[in-house]
Structures are given as structure tokens and as C-alpha cells.
Amino acid sequence: MxxxxxxxxxxxxxxxxxxxxxxxxxxxxxxxxxxxxxxxxxxxxxxxxxxxxxxxxxxxxxxxxxxxxxxxxxxxxxxxxxxxxxxxxxxxxxxxxxxxxxxxxxxxxxxxxxxxxxxxxxxxxxxxxxxxxxxxxxxxxxxxxxxxxxxxxxxxKIIFTKHKDEKIDEIIETKVDQLIDILKEGETNMDVLKKKLNIDEEKIEEWIDILEKQGVIEIKKSHFGKLKVKVKDVR
The missing domain is CATH 3.10.580.10 (CBS-domain)
Structure with missing residues (x-):
């Protein structure tokens, strides 16, 4: 003991x-x-x-x-x-x-x-x-x-802080958590994601692709630009 x-x-x-x-x-x-x-x-x-x-x-x-x-x-x-x-x-x-x-x-x-x-x-x-x-x-x-x-x-070694100090991983994690929370609603579209996350479409698509490949989400795109999403519990 x-x-x-x-x-x-x-x-x-x-x-x-x-x-x-x-x-x-x-x-x-x-x-x-x-x-x-x-x-x-x-x-x-x-x-x-x-x-x-x-x-x-x-x-x-x-x-x-x-x-x-x-x-x-x-x-x-x-x-x-x-x-x-x-x-x-x-x-x-x-x-x-x-x-x-x-x-x-x-x-x-x-x-x-x-x-x-x-x-x-x-x-x-x-x-x-x-x-x-x-x-x-x-x-x-x-x-x-x-x-x-x-x-x-x-x-x-290559960047100096000018204003508020923030942890890089926490910033990305916060944005990804926000993205997953939105996707948990089951259906959304790119315009909504861009507005809520304040991130460009290319970055959102990259993150969604990574989340899908990592087995975190299953996603289907409709003909009207809507995203139907199933979020898995891997976290």
C-alpha cells in the first residue's frame, strides 16, 4: 500500500x-x-x-x-x-x-x-x-x-506575442468543439458554419474532411447544399 x-x-x-x-x-x-x-x-x-x-x-x-x-x-x-x-x-x-x-x-x-x-x-x-x-x-x-x-x-522561435497570449492547441480545439456542437444538431449548411465559426469555407471543409476520416462524424450532402451529419462519440 x-x-x-x-x-x-x-x-x-x-x-x-x-x-x-x-x-x-x-x-x-x-x-x-x-x-x-x-x-x-x-x-x-x-x-x-x-x-x-x-x-x-x-x-x-x-x-x-x-x-x-x-x-x-x-x-x-x-x-x-x-x-x-x-x-x-x-x-x-x-x-x-x-x-x-x-x-x-x-x-x-x-x-x-x-x-x-x-x-x-x-x-x-x-x-x-x-x-x-x-x-x-x-x-x-x-x-x-x-x-x-x-x-x-x-x-x-518564429512568432512573437503582441496582444493576448493564447494556447495554439486550445484555440483550434475551441473552434473544432464549436464545429462538432453545430454538427450535432443533425443538419446545417456551409453558410451557417461560416457565420457561427467566423472561418472561411476552405478551412471548414478541411476540418470536416479530417473529422470524417478520423471516424468522428458521418456526413451526407444534399442537392440543396445542406449537410446531414451523425456525430460519433470518440472523445
């Missing part, structure tokens, strides 16, 4: 540490054109990887040591999933004895994107799946991961 309490404290300390770091960061103001001109392969990071039978206690130690939110899991030299800090915290909230678990017990599906995709799409997909990162492969070869922190670090 004492070991579990120690593990719980370490996880919460890590969560607090990362939260405070993000809170104190000087966030850059969102500029859509910048997000769309930078490709994910420009900010690839080398991920931490553990074997599928690695004890959870070892994973927690590694997360704490490296100050990271995610660790990839491999089996037979292939990436089979991801373990995240949020998953570990959820298990603790459910009062699960995580000390008895191993990586393969708590692994989640990895979210893949193309190395030529831009940062705007990467952030959108991370927010759709509530994932701290996306994983990039070249065929079966792991190239690396892209994290929200990595995106912010990249953009902070």
Missing part, C-alpha cells in the same frame, strides 16, 4: 510539474498560415520506447525522469501502442492497483499521420483523439513523434 501511495504521489507531482510548466510558458498567438506552412517532419522528436512487458512502475520512473507525457510500446520490434500519463492518472482515479500492471495491460492505439501533413492538421487530430502526440512512420519504419509542446517550441 505504501508503494502505491508513493507511485500515486509521483504521478500527481509529474502532472502538476508539466501543468505548471505549460502555465508559465509565454504562449504565442495563433496564426493559421504559419501552422499550415510547417510540416510535421520538421519538428520530429525521438520517442521513448519500452517493451510490452515493462512494469508500469518502470514506465512511471521513465516519465518522471524525462518529464514526458507519453511512451511508445513495442513488441517483436514493432510499435504496438502508447502509454500516456493521462491513462495512468485515470487508472489511479478508478483505484486500480497499477503496480500489478505492465505496458501491454494499459496500452492505447497510436495516432498516425503523414510526414508531409502540416502542424494545423497535427493539432486538430491530437485534439480529436485527446492524444498528447501523433506518430509518424515511413512505411513500417518509425520516424518519430510530434507533440503539442514540440509545436509550441517550434513556433515560439
Amino acid at each position: 505504501k508503494e502505491l501511495e508513493i507511485i500515486t504521489k509521483r504521478l500527481r507531482d509529474l502532472d502538476d510539474k508539466i501543468s505548471k510548466k505549460n502555465k508559465n510558458r509565454k504562449y504565442i498567438k495563433f496564426r493559421e498560415n504559419v501552422l499550415e506552412t510547417i510540416k510535421v517532419n520538421e519538428i520530429l522528436e525521438t520517442p521513448e520506447v519500452v517493451e510490452a512487458n515493462t512494469p508500469v512502475e518502470k514506465i512511471i520512473e521513465l516519465m518522471s525522469e524525462k518529464n514526458i507525457l507519453e511512451i511508445l510500446v513495442s513488441k517483436d520490434e514493432k510499435i504496438v501502442g502508447i502509454v500516456t500519463l493521462s491513462k495512468l492518472l485515470d487508472l489511479l482515479r478508478l483505484k486500480k492497483n497499477i503496480l500489478e500492471l505492465r505496458a501491454h495491460d494499459i496500452v492505447d492505439k497510436i495516432i498516425k499521420i503523414n510526414k508531409k501533413d502540416n502542424l494545423s492538421k497535427a493539432i486538430l487530430i491530437m485534439n480529436i483523439h485527446k492524444s498528447p502526440c501523433v506518430v509518424i512512420f515511413d512505411k513500417s519504419k518509425l520516424l518519430g513523434i510530434v507533440t503539442k509542446a514540440g509545436i509550441l517550441n517550434k513556433l515560439s
